[in-house]
Amino acid sequence: MVSVNFQSSVNFYPMSGVNRVTATPLPVEKVQTSNYSAPKVTQPTFQAEGYRTSLTFRTELTTSYEKKKYKEIAAELDMKYRKKLEFALKSGILLKNDSDDRSSVLDNLHKILKEERDPGLDGLTILKECLDIIHNPYVITQRCEDIPEEYKVPVLGLITDLSEDMDKLEEVNTQLNTMQTGTCPTASVEFDLATKHPAEFFRMVEGLTSPKNETTKLIDMDALSDKSLDAIWLLNKFKTPHEKVSFDKALITLKPDKNAIIRARIQNNHRDKGERSIIDVLMQSTMMQLGSQQTYDSLTDKRAPNAWTEEDSGLIDFEKTYVESIMENKNTTSVIYQKVDENGKLVGYEKDFNTIKKELLDTLALGHNIIIGYTWPDPDNDNKLAGHEITIVGVKTNEKGESVFICQDSDDDIDRPIEMPESQLLPMIHHAGLPEEIASRDFEYEDSWKVGMKEFEQLQKNNAV
Numbered sequence: 434m435v436s437v438n439f440q441s442s443v444n445f446y447p448m449s450g451v452n453r454v455t456a457t458p459l460p461v462e463k464v465q466t467s468n469y470s471a472p473k474v475t476q477p478t479f480q481a482e483g484y485r486t487s488l489t490f491r492t493e494l495t496t497s498y499e500k501k502k503y504k505e506i507a508a509e510l511d512m513k514y515r516k517k518l519e520f521a522l523k524s525g526i527l528l529k530n531d532s533d534d535r536s537s538v539l540d541n542l543h544k545i546l547k548e549e550r551d552p553g554l555d556g557l558t559i560l561k562e563c564l565d566i567i568h569n570p571y572v573i574t575q576r577c578e579d580i581p582e583e584y585k586v587p588v589l590g591l592i593t594d595l596s597e598d599m600d601k602l603e604e605v606n607t608q609l610n611t612m613q614t615g616t617c618p619t620a621s622v623e624f625d626l627a628t629k630h631p632a633e634f635f636r637m638v639e640g641l642t643s644p645k646n647e648t649t650k651l652i653d654m655d656a657l658s659d660k661s662l663d664a665i666w667l668l669n670k671f672k673t674p675h676e677k678v679s680f681d682k683a684l685i686t687l688k689p690d691k692n693a694i695i696r697a698r699i700q701n702n703h704r705d706k707g708e709r710s711i712i713d714v715l716m717q718s719t720m721m722q723l724g725s726q727q728t729y730d731s732l733t734d735k736r737a738p739n740a741w742t743e744e745d746s747g748l749i750d751f752e753k754t755y756v757e758s759i760m761e762n763k764n765t766t767s768v769i770y771q772k773v774d775e776n777g778k779l780v781g782y783e784k785d786f787n788t789i790k791k792e793l794l795d796t797l798a799l800g801h802n803i804i805i806g807y808t809w810p811d812p813d814n815d816n817k818l819a820g821h822e823i824t825i826v827g828v829k830t831n832e833k834g835e836s837v838f839i840c841q842d843s844d845d846d847i848d849r850p851i852e853m854p855e856s857q858l859l860p861m862i863h864h865a866g867l868p869e870e871i872a873s874r875d876f877e878y879e880d881s882w883k884v885g886m887k888e889f890e891q892l893q894k895n896n897a898v
Contacts, residue, residue, distance in 0.1 A: 490525050490528070490529065491525065491528045492522060492523050492524070492525050492528070493522075494522070494528075499528070499539060502539055502540070502543040503518075503522070503527075503539065505543065505546070505547065506518060506539075506542060506543060506546055506560070509546060509557055509560070510560075510561075510564075514561055514564055517564040517565070517567065517568045518564060520567070520568055521538065521564065521567045521568070524567075526538055526567050526631050527539050527542075527567075529631055529632045530632050531630045531631070531632045531633055532630070532632035532633040532635075532636040533633060533636065533649075533650065533651050534636065536632060536636055537632055538567070538631050538632050538635050540632075541632065541635040541636050541638070541639045542560055542563055542564075542635060544639050545559050545560050545563065545635075545638070545639050545642065546560045548643070549643070549644055550642050550643060550644070551642055551643065551644055551646060551694060551697075551698070552644070553694065553697070553698030553701060554642050554697060554698060554701050554711060555701055556642075558701055558711065559638070559642050559711055559712065562710045562711055562712050563635055563638065563712070565710070566627055566712065567631065569848060569849075570624055570627050570628050570841075571624075571841055571847075571848045571849050571850060572710075572848045573620060573623055573624045573627065573713060573841075573843060574620065574707065574708070574709055574710075574713060574843050574844070574846075574848075575614045575616045575617055575619075575620040575709065575713070575717065575843040575844050576614070576707050576708055576709060576843075576844065576846060577612045577613060577614045577708070577709065577734070578696060578699065578700055578703075578704065578705070578708040578709055578714070579609075579610070579705065579708070580609050580699065581699065581703050584699060585606065585609075588609070588695065588732060589602055589605055589606060589609075591692065591695075591732060592605050592609075592732050592733060593605055608733070612734060613844075614709075614717075614734050615734055615746040615747035615748075616717040616720075616721060616734070616747075616843075617747075617821050617822040617823070617843055617844055618720075618724070618747070618748045618752075618753035618756065618804070618806075618822045619716070619717040619720035619721055619724070619748070619753075619756060620713070620717055620822075620843035620844075621804045621822045621823065621824045621841070621843060622720055622753070622756055622757050622760050622761070622804065623713065623716045623717060623720070623843075624802075624824055624841050624843065625757075625761065625802045625804060625824055626760055626761055628802065628826075629761070629802065630761065636648070637650075637687070637716070637719075638712055638715075638716070640687075641687075641688075641689060641715040641716065641719060642697075642711065642712075642715065646688060646689060646694055646715075647686060647687060647688040648686075648687050648719075649684055649685060649686055649687065650684070650685040650687055650759060650760070650762070651678065651682060651683075651684050651685075651762075652682065652683055652684075652685055652758075652759055652762045653681060653682055653762060654680075654681045654682065654683065655681065655764060656758045656759070656762050656763055656764050657755070657758055657759070657764075661680055661681060664683075665677070665683075667755070668683065668685075670726075671723070671724070671726050671727075671755060672726045672727045673685060673686075673723060673727075673759070674686035674688075685759060687719050687723065688719060688722065689714075689715050689718035689719045689722060689731070690718050690721070690722050690727075690729045690730055690731050692730055692731045692732045693714055693715055693718035693719075693731040694715075695731070695732065696709075696714045696718075696731050696732070697711045697714045697715050700714055707846050714731065718731045720756045720760060721736065721748065723755070723756050723759060723760075724748040724752035724753060724755055724756040725737065725739070725748065725752065726739050734746060736748075750767055750769070750806065750863075750864050751767060753767075753804070753806075753822065753866075754767040754866060757804065757866060764869055765866045765867070765868075765869075766866070766867050766868065766869050766871075766872035766873065767864050767865075767866055767867075768792070768864060768865050768866075768867050768872045769783060769863065769864045770782055770783055770784060770789055770862050770863060770864060770865065771783070771808065771818075771862070771863045771864075773818060773863075776817065777817035777818050778810075778816070778817060778818065779808065779810070779818055782860075784875075786855075786859045786860070788875075789859055789862065789865075790836060790855055790859060792865070792867060792871055792872070792874075793825065793828075793838070793865065794828060794836070795871050796865075796867050796868060796871055797825070797827065797828055799868060799871075801867075801868060802824050802825065802826050803824065803825040803865055803866060803867065804822060804823075804824050804825075804865070804866045805822065805823060805824070805825060805862050805863075805864065805865040805866070806820050806821070806822050806862070806863045806864045806865075807820065807821060807822075807823065807858065807861035807862050807863060808820045808821075808861055808863045809861060818863075820863060821842075821844065823840050823841060823842045823843070824840060824841040825838050825839070825840050826839050826840065826841055826850065827839035827850075829852075831854065835854050835855055835856065836854070836855045837852050837853070837854050837855070838852070838853050838854075838855065838858055839851075839852055840852070840853055840858075
């Protein structure tokens with residue numbers, strides 16, 4: 434979990450979907466292999482545990498145990514979802530076992546259906562959401578759900594601490610009715626985990642939707658820092674519940690915030706088209722808790738300011754990197770490309786666009802998705818930069834020879850990939866999560882939390898003057 438040291442002023446700011454200007458997506462065509470020829474690169478210095486051992490990749494049920502589970506799941510589904518279950522099998526996803534405990538996607542879907550769920554959640558509903566994601570992961574969204582009128586009074590009571598102040602109640606009610614979430618960083622990590630490590634993703638879903646509303650994650654310390662003591666310090670600083678298993682491993686406890694289950698239970702029966710699913714609510718809340726030092730509140734989409742930021746919404750750059758590093762157990766380097774001054778204005782770039790493009794293409798050639806934060810001048814805020822996180826999943830070349838990046842956007846209300854040509858995207862990229870060996874080719878780097886602390890301390894000194 435590192436950030437490139439450019440030895441210059443770098444401003445960190447929240448990547449939030451609030452008031453985001455959505456670019457018009459181009460028509461989506463079949464993604465073709467790019468004609469870009471990537472140079473030979475070394476293997477990543479860290480690979481998730483699932484890629485260090487033999488993985489299951491099969492498209493046929495072979496054991497009576499598997500056939501029994503498949504049959505029991507299929508028996509509960511209508512024709513539409515039986516076809517999605519069949520797709521999960523034929524695509525090789527259903528029998529993948531890239532999870533911490535080696536359980537397969539099939540194992541975890543069967544648990545979700547047959548074992549007890551949270552009292553307000555229905556296993557069949559969650560199972561269908563799982564199959565929706567397997568069939569089309571682009572349905573993952575950060576779009577906030579509305580609170581039906583029948584739940585408004587108790588929800589307002591929770592948010593306002595049973596206040597009887599009518600002005601305050603009206604203000605909070607208006608906020609609820611117009612809420613847009615700032616969970617784009619966590620929605621991006623959710624998408625990446627679901628598409629890259631589906632068995633681990635659905636193992637987590639099974640735990641979060643269980644009566645305990647929690648799951649665990651075994652991580653390597655070097656996913657956070659090269660120094661084990663620094664990794665432990667970081668876990669403590671982020672107030673992440675953990676147990677040290679060995680000198681180089683820790684078992685993390687992951688839980689959503691206490692109010693997330695309220696939104697999840699509402700979505701169990703009242704989900705409208707385009708809104709977050711039960712899975713989206715719980716996964717995004719869990720990761721927001723992880724990145725915000727356990728201070729997130731799903732009802733208000735707010736988090737508490739901390740030692741690194743004065744913001745009360747979204748996650749700043751290295752908080753997102755911390756979340757990504759733990760959820761996927763990989764050492765991600767957060768590379769800052771834009772120079773932003775103390776007034777939140779874009780003043781230049783750390784690298785030229787050809788270099789940025791090469792780093793992105795090299796990362797895609799390694800088989801990685803790339804979570805990026807991009808910016809635009811906000812006309813409603815003195816043209817200070819506003820930002821959003823999306824995921825680059827591929828690239829193709831158009832008829833002009835220009836690279837076109839294939840992206841997942843959790844806040845565009847479109848359940849398919851969008852395309853952004855390099856001329857549009859490259860100037861907008863503020864930061865990108867890259868493999869260590871690519872990010873460190875030209876620059877020295879240090880842990881991103883160290884960079885963040887230095888920058889925030891300097892910002893506080895400047896504000897005090």
